[in-house]
Amino acid sequence: MRNLRLLTIGGYISYRAMFGWLNPYLYSLTVLLPSLTQLAFFVYLGRASHVANDSYYVAGNALLAAATPSLFGMAQTIAGERYSQTLALLVVSPANRTAVFLGRALPATANGILTSIWTFAIAAVLFQIAVPTRALLPLALAIVATSFSCVGLGLFNASLGLRWRETGVLGNLFLYLLLMFAGVNVPLDRLPSWLSTLSQGIPVTHGAKAARELVAGASFGHVVWLIAAEALVGAIYAAVGIVALRLFELEARRGATLEVA
């Protein structure tokens, strides 16, 4: 029961506290609008390069929109604690670490889902992308799976925050890697084969492909394995992130280097 409370209420309160500056007005300016302008940039870049049509860029980048709040939101779970000088208190608390960090991952996932749906809906109107009605529910599922996998990567990013102070740099690095190699802006067949193979193991690749196929008229049965693969990638990153958090915490305690990072 205590862990459940930590997971839900604790996660919600902690996540809100990490963004003390955030209000609906700033949320729109810093999360919702940039996700749209980023998508528009790639749609026009796609038009300039004649590599793929608008639908390709809208579907992929709308799903990728979940990555920004996930990566930076999760990184803040460590960086924010350090900034407010409460990281040491968190580390000495008897609270279950998995419950604490998964609890913080839940609002990040919800945030990613909301951002992704918003981006998809507005971009579909702006760039006149028709989404078949029967694709809406599977598309929502693809968005949920992609947001989850981005948060998985975000958890790993958060764990690195115990070793390196510059979580903003790490978050940007991961985001840029997704922009380039998740098949969202550069079709995978244009990448070298080894890079294309590596792309299968990063978040967004399978979810974006599922979204593109759904928009093109594919049935749920056709994309269910892509959505499952996306969720699996997310689960692996989340597991690695939780383990890394624990390991880095133990190492920091042993070497008394928690605040040295």
Next chain:
Amino acid sequence: MRTRARRLGGVLLLGLRVHFKMLSRSPFDLWVVVASPLIFATLAHFLFADDRGQKMLVAALASGVMGIWSSTTASGAGALQMQRRLGVLELLVASPMPFWSVLLPISVAISAIGIYSLAVGLVYVRLFFGIAITIHSWAAFAVAVPATIGAIGSLGFLFASALVRFRSASMVGNLFEWPVWMLCGLLIPVSVLPGWLQPVSWVFAPTWGMAALRNATLGTGHPWADIGMCAALAAVYLVAGALSLRLFLDAARARATLSLAS
């Protein structure tokens, strides 16, 4: 009068030097300016694979200008907030030198570390993609680089001045990153954009800076005219920024809210 001008010049130069050195040692700021050319030149390589050569050279320049702009939005808009966080904002405002002479070198230094961005972009495409770096007019290119940096830095100064009352100024500043990358003819030709959007790009310095660098490199258009536009826009940004700064500072002093922010 001459002594005052000399002092002002000294403050501007010293501020520029100190902040340039400080920023050159910040992992985050260096990352911002180094990552942009690597990422966007790589993207251009994969997207424009069928049309190499001049297009990749222009992409390298564009990704460098993107880095300058990225640095300006990431750090420039929040430059005042940083002084507030360090606890020196009141001291700087109360100092005998006009406050704009303190803020301007910070803003220009933030853009000036974008010089790394240009260098990394050009070296990267030369080493990894074998693109020959041929500059048609070195004189125009050599003037275009500081003109672009100065104009974008002045725009950063305007942002910092306008956002002085926002506690989350740096977050709001990020809002302008992608739109300017899209509008200013960097990787995306302005002709691809809808007609009504194209005139919007004219008010942003990166448009003219990029045009100057591209034309000086390829020997097309009128690079000196583009450099002139950079200088004209920089003057407009500086005047608007100084006025905005004065307005906000007067209000903050009257209400004793300088250390507070909405």
